[in-house]
Amino acid sequence: MSYDEYARELSAALGAAGRSVWAKHDWDSGGWLPLWRHMGDSAGTAAYLWDEWLAPQVRARISEALPRGEADGRRLAVWLAMVHDIGKATPAFACQVEGLAEAMRSQGLKMGSAAQMGKDRSLAPHGMAGQLLLVAWLQDNGWSKRAAQQIGAVVGGHHGVPPSDADLQDALAHRELLYGSASTDAWQRVQRELLDAAASACRIREHLDAWSPVKLPQPSQVLLSALVIVSDWIASNASLYPYFQRTGTAADGRVSRALKQLGLPGRWRPRLPQGSAQDVFAARFSWDEGTRVRPVQEAALAAARAMDEPGMLVIEAPMGEGKTEAALVAAEHMAAVSGAGGCFVALPTMATSNAMFSRLADWAGSLEGIDGSASVFLAHSKAALNDDYTGLPFAGAESADDVERDAAGSRGGGLAAHWWLRGRKKGMLADFAAGTIDQLLFAGLKSRHLALRHLAVAGKVVVIDEAHAYDTYMNTYLDTVLAWLGAYRVPVVVLSATLPARRRRELAEAYCQARRGSPEFDAVEKVQGYPLLTSAVPGGAPQVEAVEASGRRTEVQVEYLDDDPDALARRLETELAGGGCALVVRNTVKRVHATARVLRDRFAGTGVEVSVAHARFVDLDRADKDRELLAAFGPPATVAELGGHRPQNPRIVVASQVAEQSLDIDFDLLVTDLAPVDLVLQRMGRLHRHLRGQGQSERPEGLRTARCLITGADWGQQPPEPDAGSQFVYRRYPLLRAAAALDAHLSAEDGGNTIGGTVVLPDDIDRLVQGAYGPDPIGPSEWQEELGQARESHGIEQAAKADQARAFLLNPPAKPGRSLIGWVNAGVGDTDDSPRGRAQVRNAGESLEVLLLQRRRDGVLTTLSGLGEGRGGIELPTDFAPSEEVGRIAAASAVRLPFPLVAPWVIDRVIDELEQNLLPAWQDKDAHWVAGELLLVLDEDCRTRLAGFDVHYTHQDGLEVTDGH
DNA sequence: AACAAAAAAAAA
Ligand SMILES: [Fe+3]
Ligand SMILES: [Fe+3]
Numbered sequence: 001m002s003y004d005e006y007a008r009e010l011s012a013a014l015g016a017a018g019r020s021v022w023a024k025h026d027w028d029s030g031g032w033l034p035l036w037r038h039m040g041d042s043a044g045t046a047a048y049l050w051d052e053w054l055a056p057q058v059r060a061r062i063s064e065a066l067p068r069g070e071a072d073g074r075r076l077a078v079w080l081a082m083v084h085d086i087g088k089a090t091p092a093f094a095c096q097v098e099g100l101a102e103a104m105r106s107q108g109l110k111m112g113s114a115a116q117m118g119k120d121r122s123l124a125p126h127g128m129a130g131q132l133l134l135v136a137w138l139q140d141n142g143w144s145k146r147a148a149q150q151i152g153a154v155v156g157g158h159h160g161v162p163p164s165d166a167d168l169q170d171a172l173a174h175r176e177l178l179y180g181s182a183s184t185d186a187w188q189r190v191q192r193e194l195l196d197a198a199a200s201a202c203r204i205r206e207h208l209d210a211w212s213p214v215k216l217p218q219p220s221q222v223l224l225s226a227l228v229i230v231s232d233w234i235a236s237n238a239s240l241y242p243y244f245q246r247t248g249t250a251a252d253g254r255v256s257r258a259l260k261q262l263g264l265p266g267r268w269r270p271r272l273p274q275g276s277a278q279d280v281f282a283a284r285f286s287w288d289e290g291t292r293v294r295p296v297q298e299a300a301l302a303a304a305r306a307m308d309e310p311g312m313l314v315i316e317a318p319m320g321e322g323k324t325e326a327a328l329v330a331a332e333h334m335a336a337v338s339g340a341g342g343c344f345v346a347l348p349t350m351a352t353s354n355a356m357f358s359r360l361a362d363w364a365g366s367l368e369g370i371d372g373s374a375s376v377f378l379a380h381s382k383a384a385l386n387d388d389y390t391g392l393p394f395a396g397a398e399s400a401d402d403v404e405r406d407a408a409g410s411r412g413g414g415l416a417a418h419w420w421l422r423g424r425k426k427g428m429l430a431d432f433a434a435g436t437i438d439q440l441l442f443a444g445l446k447s448r449h450l451a452l453r454h455l456a457v458a459g460k461v462v463v464i465d466e467a468h469a470y471d472t473y474m475n476t477y478l479d480t481v482l483a484w485l486g487a488y489r490v491p492v493v494v495l496s497a498t499l500p501a502r503r504r505r506e507l508a509e510a511y512c513q514a515r516r517g518s519p520e521f522d523a524v525e526k527v528q529g530y531p532l533l534t535s536a537v538p539g540g541a542p543q544v545e546a547v548e549a550s551g552r553r554t555e556v557q558v559e560y561l562d563d564d565p566d567a568l569a570r571r572l573e574t575e576l577a578g579g580g581c582a583l584v585v586r587n588t589v590k591r592v593h594a595t596a597r598v599l600r601d602r603f604a605g606t607g608v609e610v611s612v613a614h615a616r617f618v619d620l621d622r623a624d625k626d627r628e629l630l631a632a633f634g635p636p637a638t639v640a641e642l643g644g645h646r647p648q649n650p651r652i653v654v655a656s657q658v659a660e661q662s663l664d665i666d667f668d669l670l671v672t673d674l675a676p677v678d679l680v681l682q683r684m685g686r687l688h689r690h691l692r693g694q695g696q697s698e699r700p701e702g703l704r705t706a707r708c709l710i711t712g713a714d715w716g717q718q719p720p721e722p723d724a725g726s727q728f729v730y731r732r733y734p735l736l737r738a739a740a741a742l743d744a745h746l747s748a749e750d751g752g753n754t755i756g757g758t759v760v761l762p763d764d765i766d767r768l769v770q771g772a773y774g775p776d777p778i779g780p781s782e783w784q785e786e787l788g789q790a791r792e793s794h795g796i797e798q799a800a801k802a803d804q805a806r807a808f809l810l811n812p813p814a815k816p817g818r819s820l821i822g823w824v825n826a827g828v829g830d831t832d833d834s835p836r837g838r839a840q841v842r843n844a845g846e847s848l849e850v851l852l853l854q855r856r857r858d859g860v861l862t863t864l865s866g867l868g869e870g871r872g873g874i875e876l877p878t879d880f881a882p883s884e885e886v887g888r889i890a891a892a893s894a895v896r897l898p899f900p901l902v903a904p905w906v907i908d909r910v911i912d913e914l915e916q917n918l919l920p921a922w923q924d925k926d927a928h929w930v931a932g933e934l935l936l937v938l939d940e941d942c943r944t945r946l947a948g949f950d951v952h953y954t955h956q957d958g959l960e961v962t963d964g965h
Numbered sequence: 966a967a968c969a970a971a972a973a974a975a976a977a
Binding site: 024158159160229232233234235236237238348349350351380381382423424425426436437438439448449469586587588589590614615656657658661724725728729730840841842844845847849896898899900902903904905906932 | 967
């Protein structure tokens with residue numbers, strides 16, 4: 001049956017009254033669509049999506065419990081798409097457009113005017129009405145109410161939120177909204193006629209009896225919901241499915257035409273990667289002759305090959321062992337086994353997502369089994385500012401005129417961003433996506449159109465990078481999402497360099513939907529080894545395997561240093577006497593600025609350059625800073641590529657945590673504040689990262705041994721007292737545990753000498769991480785009392801975080817047969833756009849981002865002067881929307897306001913004052929770069945006052961705020 | 966009355 005047939009069969013089966021029911025209307029053009037037409041469009045679209053677009057593993061999941069498997073799955077899906085708007089065949093809906101209502105009245109469907117129906121109408125929105133009608137119809141066909149509700153809720157939820165029981169009761173209590181006045185049964189006859197015709201057109205009549213006892217698993221129900229929503233959205237796109245201007249408009253081939261114009265990309269049909277690990281990796285990543293596969297990579301592919309069912313693979317290995325490549329190859333194999341049609345890689349930040357996006361696209365380009373072109377998506381809020389993403393060709397065509405041109409243009413295949421597969425809710429439906437972990441965690445947040453987010457991940461393999469980097473709050477979401485992924489049989493690859501054993505166990509338990517602390521998972525926590533692979537398949541026994549390391553090591557001499565800026569300055573003077581580059585990592589921006597100030601004083605006129613790096617810069621400056629760091633301290637190839645050079649004179653970079661993240665930069669000497677031990681290790685990774693001459697002989701003589709000075713605590717106390725700001729950021733307990741783990745490690749090394757010792761990377765990573773995060777006491781006995789107290793209050797605090805996270809947390813999958821009624825109830829909706837009403841997948845206090853602009857002395861508004869590449873000082877219009885080009889610069893001039901301006905007792909005043917700057921002309925829809933953004937306008941000296949504070953911005957030091965009182 | 970980095974915000 002072709003995709004165009006559904007509407008024809010419907011209209012043939014309906015009488016004049018049934019055909020008179022309308023579904024869509026456009027006030028501007030006066031165009032409209034009858035319900036039967038929208039039913040046919042939606043069904044045809046759903047059938048096409050089932051055949052050509054859904055990943056095999058999604059089809060399998062939907063069909064799992066149905067007696068005839070996928071044939072039943074397709075029938076059920078197409079039928080639900082067809083009947084999704086049956087609730088429009090009610091007085092409550094039909095009365096809304098008087099002209100169309102009048103046509104229905106003349107067919108005997110009596111109803112009052114919209115005004116006569118009054119406010120009650122909102123008690124029976126058409127989704128909910130549809131659920132009630134469908135459930136009643138199924139009951140008439142011999143179904144139990146319970147069985148009917150699991151199907152009905154798909155219709156009830158087609159606008160994103162399945163109704164609650166109470167809502168359904170309220171609607172039922174107003175019979176006249178659904179069935180008109182008690183004196184007529186015309187409405188019920190038409191509703192039955194439409195549903196009967198739909199059942200015949202979808203050939204489901206003969207299957208209804210066999211389906212009635214089925215208990216649909218919730219994953220199937222959610223995926224059916226999502227498919228109905230996607231079909232409806234496509235069928236409701238008026239440029240694909242134009243409205244009619246007259247009754248009886250001929251529309252032959254309308255569905256096939258629309259689907260051709262939509263031009264969804266071809267799927268990836270993954271094949272098992274064949275051959276040796278060496279060959280597979282070399283082919284996927286275009287390795288040159290000399291590159292050898294690493295032991296972890298080889299083992300990861302072997303572990304994936306050993307899993308004969310979809311499962312979770314945890315890869316723990318040090319930075320620089322090719323974990324990402326290992327994950328992608330494992331993902332390819334797992335995709336072929338499970339029938340995935342794509343891959344999502346989740347990362348902690350937008351910056352790492354951007355970097356991953358290019359790698360993912362390269363990898364996807366090398367895959368076999370991609371027919372036509374595949375769609376790629378960069379999933380985070382600032383993707384539009386990323387040139388790698390926006391530079392991609394766009395596939396498909398929004399207007400019919402473009403179809404021919406595009407069909408010619410995209411014949412070459414390859415990767416493209418698809419015009420329809422973009423935006424917050426649809427973008428993740430693309431085949432290959434890289435993005436922030438938030439995009440994955442949203443699948444665990446009760447919110448509108450949640451089913452779409454589930455469909456987006458249910459068809460893929462999911463890779464979770466930097467799994468150690470998430471806090472208790474986010475982990476609460478992650479665990480719930482993993483439970484759903486396990487239920488969807490979505491293969492998952494988890495990556496980490498520093499994963500606490502307890503967390504490893506929790507991840508595996510979550511995915512397998514096992515109880516916390518299930519004894520089968522003891523081995524996952526107790527196993528020792530690094531690198532380490534863990535594989536888990538729901539219902540099976542988890543496997544663990546230690547892997548040989550690849551051999552690169554760095555010995556780091558560790559020394560404790562008092563927390564005194566002057567002492568630090570004196571020390572650096574000595575250390576850098578013979579040249580060299582030092583990195584000083586501070587835990588707060590305040591300390592970064594304070595340290596930089598002292599050092600600049602000290603080194604003024606000596607040729608020693610001091611610079612800062614932190615996140616309190618506008619995006620464009622931050623990107624420049626990162627580039628400058630890479631051009632000076634990156635690996636030789638990168639330095640050459642960026643046209644930079646490693647400084648000859650001594651250099652000091654004072655940085656916040658931005659330096660511990662993804663940047664591949666290398667210093668001769670490291671000074672760091674005491675931080676949680678995984679972060680200390682991460683920072684140590686910036687030390688002698690690249691080989692510079694035999695035995696590091698190209699480094700200054702005194703700095704050829706890697707050395708790390710740890711400060712940011714009063715080491716004289718027992719236990720050491722971490723800096724107050726550090727405690728605020730990281731909490732006291734993890735800092736004390738870090739100090740204790742280091743102490744235990746170093747004193748074991750050299751027999752009780754607590755002045756310092758050696759940490760070997762990567763050999764000591766596992767021991768330090770497990771020591772710091774394990775359950776056992778660690779550190780000197782005199783510290784234990786303090787540690788015990790810190791542990792207790794930390795436990796309470798973390799439990800509170802987990803509790804907060806649960807406020808909008810989705811439940812794990814319920815028993816099969818439980819309908820989706822109330823699935824996202826008490827959720828956040830998406831109507832509340834005020835900064836405060838938004839529930840989050842991250843636990844953060846208030847924050848405000850502003851666009852930093854400048855006003856010249858002559859009163860003209862401009863972009864910030866001094867921005868690189870000629871972006872600075874460009875005039876901005878105030879009475880109309882800025883151009884595309886300048887708007888983008890303004891949007892990339894965002895900076896987050898520091899704490900003093902967003903403290904709970906200040907933020908309201910700050911927002912009030914910033915709202916004074918809003919430009920009405922910039923709120924227009926053609927001002928999409930800047931609409932809704934708060935503007936902070938600086939004077940010609942880059943200063944301003946805000947809420948009683950002095951605000952100052954420099955390209956050198958970023959945003960500084962001082963109390964102006 | 967103290968604070969990293971981090972994310973995000975349109976449907977049928
Ligand atoms: Fe609808
Ligand atoms: Fe619809």
